[in-house]
Amino acid sequence: MLPDPFSTPCLQVVFRPDLGQLTGRWLRSVTEAELHAGYGALREAALHHGCGHWLIDSRRRTNRSLNGPEWVTTAFLPEVQRALGAPLNVCFLVLPDYLQSLPAAHQGPAPGSLVQFARFVDEGAANAWLAART
Template sequence: MAAERLPDLLETTYRSDLNLFVGRWGYQPPIEVLPHTYKKLTQSALATGCRFWLQDIRRRTLNDPAITRWLFTEYFLDMAAQLGGRLYVAYLTSPTLLEIIINGPGYEVPHASDYQPFAVAFFSNEGDAMEWVSQAQTRDSLA
């Protein structure tokens, strides 16, 4: 019997009509595959040059504190520098994962990163996430 092929972990798309880089995560990955997946994410994002991201992680079920720490202390800083401006990342999560993230150690409310070269916010509704990105684009264009 042939092994069942898992769906791709990450599908990326650049929506030029919205100036939006979208990453849709297909399932909860083992932690050891994340470095390779973030390398793919980086390559795709840099190819678009887009600083406005929607990361759909609704199919993920846990939040690894070490990965979160790395994202906030290294990855987002590096991506903002490479993309040449402030990076805006809206995470679309399931309500359950959103509760885990908000109640987890080290969670900061979105305005806490006002002086960082990146801004991150979490949503369980795609419309709210898109509105946040749209407002960020407007603020960024006025700056």
């Protein structure tokens, strides 16, 4: 599958019309500016394709700050959901040690929120979670 024109040097973006899914794969660890640029590219791709189902593979981003996940889940994703005007379902693929290190407050959204996200270490489980929300 060819990368979307929204891809950046740090993030490969692919839209899967057969699945109705936008996939973003981080290619390496990034700076804060690159993080914001990559998520901005995902936002533009989502608006272009009208897609509210995302799989974000963060397993290659090994140097993370704990404020990155908070910004993504509390500020960025709600803004994208409002811009889309539809529910937003996002699954993050992460390394097992990273998942275990997250404080409980970062584990998931409030039930019934228009933004739903979950973190997985297995891509099959992540895709199953997304498929259950279509």
